[in-house]
Amino acid sequence: MSNMPYPEPGSASDAAFIGIGEIPSGKYPTRGFMAQLVEAAARAIADSGLKHTDIDQLVLIPNLHGIPDQADLIFSRVVEELGLHGRAKSSMMIHSGGSTSDNATRAAAGLIASGQARNVLVVQSEKWGSADLSAMVDMLSVNGIPREWEGTSGLQFNAIGGLITQRYMHQSGSTPEEMASVCVALREWARLNPNAMWKDRGLTIEQVLGSKLVADPLRAYECPYLADGAAAFVMTSATEARKKHDNWVRIAGSGGCVSHYSSGQDAELGELGWPKAAVEAYDAAGWGAEEADLAEVYDSYAAVLTIALEGLGLSKKGEAARDFHAKRFSPGGGFPLNTNGGLLSAGHTGVGGGMALLVEAIRQLLHRAEPERQVPSAQRCIVGGSGGSYMDAQIMMLERVEK
Amino acid sequence: MSYIENSEQLTGPFGEALARGELIVQKCNSCSELIMYPKYRCPSCFGNDLDWHAVSGRGQLLTYTVLRFGAPSSFDVEPPYAIGIVRLEEGPQLTGRLHPGPDGTWDHYRCDEPVAFEPAEAAEVAQRPAAWFAAPQES
Numbered sequence: 083m084s085n086m087p088y089p090e091p092g093s094a095s096d097a098a099f100i101g102i103g104e105i106p107s108g109k110y111p112t113r114g115f116m117a118q119l120v121e122a123a124a125r126a127i128a129d130s131g132l133k134h135t136d137i138d139q140l141v142l143i144p145n146l147h148g149i150p151d152q153a154d155l156i157f158s159r160v161v162e163e164l165g166l167h168g169r170a171k172s173s174m175m176i177h178s179g180g181s182t183s184d185n186a187t188r189a190a191a192g193l194i195a196s197g198q199a200r201n202v203l204v205v206q207s208e209k210w211g212s213a214d215l216s217a218m219v220d221m222l223s224v225n226g227i228p229r230e231w232e233g234t235s236g237l238q239f240n241a242i243g244g245l246i247t248q249r250y251m252h253q254s255g256s257t258p259e260e261m262a263s264v265c266v267a268l269r270e271w272a273r274l275n276p277n278a279m280w281k282d283r284g285l286t287i288e289q290v291l292g293s294k295l296v297a298d299p300l301r302a303y304e305c306p307y308l309a310d311g312a313a314a315f316v317m318t319s320a321t322e323a324r325k326k327h328d329n330w331v332r333i334a335g336s337g338g339c340v341s342h343y344s345s346g347q348d349a350e351l352g353e354l355g356w357p358k359a360a361v362e363a364y365d366a367a368g369w370g371a372e373e374a375d376l377a378e379v380y381d382s383y384a385a386v387l388t389i390a391l392e393g394l395g396l397s398k399k400g401e402a403a404r405d406f407h408a409k410r411f412s413p414g415g416g417f418p419l420n421t422n423g424g425l426l427s428a429g430h431t432g433v434g435g436g437m438a439l440l441v442e443a444i445r446q447l448l449h450r451a452e453p454e455r456q457v458p459s460a461q462r463c464i465v466g467g468s469g470g471s472y473m474d475a476q477i478m479m480l481e482r483v484e485k
Numbered sequence: 486m487s488y489i490e491n492s493e494q495l496t497g498p499f500g501e502a503l504a505r506g507e508l509i510v511q512k513c514n515s516c517s518e519l520i521m522y523p524k525y526r527c528p529s530c531f532g533n534d535l536d537w538h539a540v541s542g543r544g545q546l547l548t549y550t551v552l553r554f555g556a557p558s559s560f561d562v563e564p565p566y567a568i569g570i571v572r573l574e575e576g577p578q579l580t581g582r583l584h585p586g587p588d589g590t591w592d593h594y595r596c597d598e599p600v601a602f603e604p605a606e607a608a609e610v611a612q613r614p615a616a617w618f619a620a621p622q623e624s
Contacts, residue, residue, distance in 0.1 A: 219557065238557050248549060345580065
């Protein structure tokens, strides 16, 4: 399958992550959209060891809270805000919903590999936590949902989560307790992440099962909380990275499968696109689930994560929720997963949820996480993203490089 | 050559059939593929000689949910209501609504169990053209 011409490691066409930036996720009504974005960008640029004027390419990740801010991104406001007007070669937006960060990585790496960009800043900001909730419900009821075929049945995002969870529990025989334990494990990780929305509040299986039903079998504490947040990273070539850094992170390979647009048309709701994407990604990288030290995988609902873990081969088919219940994916367990707390406990920052997982993967591989949650000597991380109605499964195989 | 020029032409016949109490899916005249949701081109042979085909309405419930909070405002239905994904015995699958049982709940539905098309009343179909299904119940 893999005849992709991936760049030679360490070459000028081998893209390298050299810096990350993030601000805390949660409800921050006084924090402005552009203020958040500039702060995350500045932190990533400082972390990368570059000067802001070294950035020649901007890749912007869209927000979902409003059109005017989206227009500011599209029309290069960020270039001016960062003092790059007259210097930046190009500013563009990439969008595929929850998998945007993976596709933005592909775009940035491709621009570097083809010699069209030197230093790329990828940045995202979202104000979901402070937005009007009913307006966001309505917005999310048309994203990834065909208005004429499924809008007429009243489908919306939590209902899609309910449909997928119901199917997964039916196929795997997972119990409500086992599904709830997914949220509990993610909360345990979030308690170790100073940027997580729920860093100060614990969660038990009893609390999850005691919360109200929202979209059977999903309960309120199993649904993601909309959050404000911003994150960024900087990529360059391995030859540039070598000049300033002793270590960086490279892309060993990637895999992807766009399995459907609408939930009603996915023939394998209990699998989504993960099995096919994983074959491609592992073949391209030359390593897979067995060799990974950790994983950061899209988790807007527990079943979305358990389905992905099984497709990725990180759990046996049908066993992922039971693995969570046995604490395998909790801090101190056998395999570190979603070490920032994931969307379910670090906060769902729209398109930024996948971005936060990707940034956490880079942070872990650069060994720059807080000691409480740093995975010791992490070398290899599987990153998984998914957008819309879980329309795609995108996998990035990331590995640490030491000079 | 003529082609389907807009979404009204694409969706209209489905809603008109529902109003008559019938369930139809799109059919490709070139390769006989049954298509749901209808497309501008056949996803199998990519032809555009597309027609409609009445189906039995019998199928298998792949999954379902009962939405209890947060209905889209444009949907204009007070929750709870139930949504299911049905694989028709002819092959295509679609999202639709589920009728509650005599007790007013959806507790009798199960994944992979049979369901059958049971159209909603005309006023409902006129406002929200969706296929409704029901599970055969023990009497």
